[in-house]
Amino acid sequence: MIDHLSLGVRDLAASRRFYDAALAPLGYRRLSTCDDSLGYGADGVVLWLLQTAHPVAADPRSGLHLCLRAPGRTAVDAFHAAALAHGGADNGAPGLRADYGPDYYAAFATDPDGYRLEAHVA
Structure with missing residues (x-):
């Protein structure tokens, strides 16, 4: 249903360091770099x-x-x-989340601007 999402950031360089590092283990990479924007995804940009x-x-x-x-x-x-390690803050250590499902494994962090992110596998 959703094609992409855009988030406004205060410091593009700090966001680049954070998202380059945090999204790489999930299979996402920076696909677009401009003076005022960055685009991340696997096959196409899904996060601006x-x-x-x-x-x-x-x-x-x-x-x-x-x-x-x-x-x-x-x-x-x-x-x-x-x-x-790249400017984010802990918002929930990796582990099972039984309230979400018996095999739901997730971790939570906030980015340098305070946006809440989760990575999960079920």
Whole structure:
């Protein structure tokens, strides 16, 4: 249903470091680089990061949550480690989430702008 998603970011260079590292274990890479935007995906861009003219951090009250599929539990672990090592913050360590399903394995992080990200495998 959704073709792509765009997020406004305050510091495109910081976002590039974070997303290059955090998305690589999930099989995504930077496919587009411009002065004011970055595009990530596997076969085509599905996530755009846009340098905003009026930078504002993500509103944690908005409920916005971006969940990405991972190819396996090792990838979920690597996503979380890379996110924390490249400017992100922990928002839930890798592990089983029995409330979501008996085999639902996920990790949660926030990016440098405060957007909430999840990587999971079920």
